[in-house]
Amino acid sequence: MAPDLSTELCGIRFKNPVWTASGCFGYGREFAPVMALRDLGAVVVKGTSVEPWVGNPGTRVTETPGGMLNAIGLQNPGVDHFLNVDWPWLQEQGATVIVNIVGKTVDEYVEVARRLEGSGVAGLELNISCPNVKEGGLAFGTSCAGAAGVTAAVRKATSLPLMVKLSPNVTSIVDVAKAVEDAGADAVTVINTLLGMSIDIRRRKPVLGNTFGGLSGPAVKPVALRMVWQVAGAIKIPVVGIGGIMSGEDAVEFLMAGARAVQVGTACFVNPRAPLDVAEGIGAFMAETGVERVADLVGAARPAPLTDPAPAPAAARKPAAAPKKAVGPMADYLRDFLKDSDRF
Amino acid sequence: MQGLKASRSKGQWVREWATVVSHDGQGDVYRLVLRAPEVARRAVAGQFVEVRCTAGRSLVVDPLLRRPFSICSIDGDMVSVIYRVVGRGTSLLSSIGVGAEIDVMGPLGHSFPDPSVGAGRLVLVGGGLGIPPMVAAAARAVSVGRPVTAVVGARSVGYLAGLAELRATGVDVVVVTDDGSAGARGMVTGPLASALADGAGEVWACGPEGMLQAVKELCARAGVACFVSVERHMACGFGACIGCTVPRADGPGYLKACQDGPVFAAEEVKLGGA
Numbered sequence: 178m179a180p181d182l183s184t185e186l187c188g189i190r191f192k193n194p195v196w197t198a199s200g201c202f203g204y205g206r207e208f209a210p211v212m213a214l215r216d217l218g219a220v221v222v223k224g225t226s227v228e229p230w231v232g233n234p235g236t237r238v239t240e241t242p243g244g245m246l247n248a249i250g251l252q253n254p255g256v257d258h259f260l261n262v263d264w265p266w267l268q269e270q271g272a273t274v275i276v277n278i279v280g281k282t283v284d285e286y287v288e289v290a291r292r293l294e295g296s297g298v299a300g301l302e303l304n305i306s307c308p309n310v311k312e313g314g315l316a317f318g319t320s321c322a323g324a325a326g327v328t329a330a331v332r333k334a335t336s337l338p339l340m341v342k343l344s345p346n347v348t349s350i351v352d353v354a355k356a357v358e359d360a361g362a363d364a365v366t367v368i369n370t371l372l373g374m375s376i377d378i379r380r381r382k383p384v385l386g387n388t389f390g391g392l393s394g395p396a397v398k399p400v401a402l403r404m405v406w407q408v409a410g411a412i413k414i415p416v417v418g419i420g421g422i423m424s425g426e427d428a429v430e431f432l433m434a435g436a437r438a439v440q441v442g443t444a445c446f447v448n449p450r451a452p453l454d455v456a457e458g459i460g461a462f463m464a465e466t467g468v469e470r471v472a473d474l475v476g477a478a479r480p481a482p483l484t485d486p487a488p489a490p491a492a493a494r495k496p497a498a499a500p501k502k503a504v505g506p507m508a509d510y511l512r513d514f515l516k517d518s519d520r521f
Numbered sequence: 522m523q524g525l526k527a528s529r530s531k532g533q534w535v536r537e538w539a540t541v542v543s544h545d546g547q548g549d550v551y552r553l554v555l556r557a558p559e560v561a562r563r564a565v566a567g568q569f570v571e572v573r574c575t576a577g578r579s580l581v582v583d584p585l586l587r588r589p590f591s592i593c594s595i596d597g598d599m600v601s602v603i604y605r606v607v608g609r610g611t612s613l614l615s616s617i618g619v620g621a622e623i624d625v626m627g628p629l630g631h632s633f634p635d636p637s638v639g640a641g642r643l644v645l646v647g648g649g650l651g652i653p654p655m656v657a658a659a660a661r662a663v664s665v666g667r668p669v670t671a672v673v674g675a676r677s678v679g680y681l682a683g684l685a686e687l688r689a690t691g692v693d694v695v696v697v698t699d700d701g702s703a704g705a706r707g708m709v710t711g712p713l714a715s716a717l718a719d720g721a722g723e724v725w726a727c728g729p730e731g732m733l734q735a736v737k738e739l740c741a742r743a744g745v746a747c748f749v750s751v752e753r754h755m756a757c758g759f760g761a762c763i764g765c766t767v768p769r770a771d772g773p774g775y776l777k778a779c780q781d782g783p784v785f786a787a788e789e790v791k792l793g794g795a
Contacts, residue, residue: 200762201761201762202761203760203761203763206760207757207759207760207761207780208761210533210534211536231773231774231775232763232766232775234768236753236754237754237763237764237765237766238754238755238756238762238764238765239754240584240585240586240610242583243582243583243585244585245585245586245756247756247762247764249762249763249764252763252766252775384754394582394585395582395583395585423580423582424580443585443756445757445761446586446756446757446761446762447573447585447586447587447757448536449536449626449757449759449761450536
C-alpha cells in the first residue's frame with residue numbers, strides 16, 4: 178500500500194505535510210508554470226500587511242556557506258491586493274492557502290486578520306519574527322509579552338486557525354512558544370531566519386543594504402531541528418518545522434523531532450519544485466521503511482511520545498495506542514531538561 | 522521614447538540538464554558553451570541563465586545558489602556565457618570539464634527590444650563583462666538587417682571578454698580601454714557621444730552601473746531611446762525572492778532585475794544608487 182502522506186493540523190487535513198515557506202514562494206505565481214499548486218500541502222504566502230510595503234534599499238540577498246542572507250524588508254502589495262488579485266487566482270489553482278501576516282503595530286496585525294476573516298483562506302501565520310524591519314516584526318517576537326500580546330489580539334479578531342512563526346533570535350524560544358500557546362495560538366512555526374551579516378572586504382562595508390539579514394538554507398538546519406525538538410517537547414499545540422530543508426530525508430528529521438508538518442523555503446530558489454520533491458522523498462522514505470502514516474513519524478526520534486493534539490478517530494487508532502501524555506522516567510527527565518533549555 | 526519595449530522571452534523558462542560542449546579560460550575569464558536545447562530554443566538576446574556551480578545531479582547544498590549569467594550567444598541547441606572567476610562559486614564552476622552535466626534554468630527575464638521595430642543605427646555599449654551580452658544582441662540585430670555599431674570598453678586589453686565573438690558578428694566595433702592597451706584610451710561615452718551626434722537611433726547598454734547612468738544621460742540629452750541591462754545579486758532569478766531590486770524612476774518602490782529586467786528602458790529605473 179502506498180503511504181498516506183496526508184496530515185491533520187488545526188482541524189484541517191492537508192494533502193501532505195510539505196508547505197511552502199512564507200517569503201520564498203511569493204503568492205505562488207512564479208511557480209505555477211512548473212508545478213500544480215494544489216499538489217502542495219499548503220502555500221504559505223509572502224508576509225502581507227494592511228498597506229503595501231516597498232521593502233529595503235540596496236543589496237537584499239547574498240550567499241553564505243550552505244545558505245543565504247536576505248534583507249528584503251517584507252516588500253508586499255498589501256492585503257487588499259492579495260484579496261482582490263492573488264487569492265482569486267490561488268483559488269482557481271486549487272491551492273490550500275495560509276496567509277502570513279505582518280504589521281508595524283498590533284492594530285495593523287489585527288486589521289489584516291480582520292480583512293481575511295471569511296475569505297476562505299485555510300489559516301493565518303503570524304510573522305512576529307522578521308529580522309529585517311525596524312518596527313513590528315521581530316520587535317513582537319523577541320519578548321514573551323510582545324509575542325503573547327499580538328497573538329491574543331489577533332486571536333480575538335479571527336476565527337481562522339492561527340499559527341505563530343517564532344524567531345530563533347531569542348534567549349529561550351521555548352518560553353516564547355509557551356507564551357503564544359497560552360495566548361491562543363493553534364500552532365507554531367519553528368523557525369524564522371537567524372540574524373546574520375556579511376562584509377565586503379574590498380569595499381569595507383556590509384554586503385546587505387540593511388547591514389543585517391536573515392540566514393536561511395541548509396546552514397541553519399541543525400539549529401532549527403534542535404529548536405523544533407525543544408518546542409515540540411514543551412507545548413501541546415502542533416509545531417511546523419522549517420529551516421534548511423532540501424530533501425525528503427531532511428523533512429523526515431523534522432517530523433521525527435516532533436514537527437507535524439514542514440515548510441520548504443530557500444530550497445525553492447534553487448529548485449523551484451523542491452516542495453514536491455521533498456514530499457516525494459518523504460513518501461519514498463515511508464515506503465522504504467514500512468511507515469503507513471505521516472503521524473507515525475511525528476516525534477519518532479524522541480525518547481517519549483508527544484501528546485497528540487488531534488487524535489485520530491478511535492476506529493483508526495491502533496489497539497496498542499501510545500499513551501496520550503508523556504510518562505515514565507525518560508519523559509520526566511526530558512521535561513526537567515527542557516525546563517532549563519537555555520543551558521546548551 | 523519611440524514606444525519601444527524590452528521584450529518577453531519566446532516562452533516560459535525551463536530547468537534543464539545541459540552538457541558542457543566547451544569551457545575555456547583565459548586568465549580569470551571563462552567561456553562556457555552548453556548544449557541546452559530547451560533553453561536555446563526559447564532564448565532571446567538580453568536574457569540570462571541561472572547556473573549551478575557544480576556538475577552532476579546529486580544534491581549539493583554548498584554553494585547553494587545558482588549564478589546568473591547573461592547569454593552571450595545562441596546557436597542552434599547551444600547557448601554560451603562568458604564569466605569571470607570572482608569567488609568560490611565561479612571558481613568551482615571554472616573547474617567543470619567538457620562533457621559534464623550542469624543544472625541550468627533559463628532563459629530568464631526580459632530581452633532587448635525587437636531590433637526590427639526601432640529605426641536608425643543601433644549602438645551597443647558594453648563595459649567589461651557587459652560586453653558578452655552584446656554579442657547575442659549584435660547577432661540578433663544583424664539578422665534583421667539593422668545597422669549596428671558596438672562600442673566596448675574595459676580597464677585593459679585582458680578584460681575585453683567577448684570582443685572576438687562580437688567582431689565575428691560582422692558589426693562595426695569601436696574599442697576603448699582605461700589604459701590604452703587596446704583601442705583608444707578613454708571611456709565608452711566618448712565614442713557613444715560621436716555616434717549620437719551622427720544620428721544614432723537607439724542604444725542598448727550593459728556594464729557597470731556608473732557607465733549605464735552616463736549612457737542614460739547622454740541618450741536622454743540626445744532624445745534617443747536607451748535600454749540598459751542591469752546586474753544584481755540574485756537568489757532565485759525568476760521573481761520569487763524579491764532580492765534583485767532596482768529602484769523605479771517613477772516614485773517609491775522597486776522593480777525586479779530578474780523578472781522586470783534585466784533589460785529596462787533606461788527611463789524606468791534609477792541607476793547607481795540604492
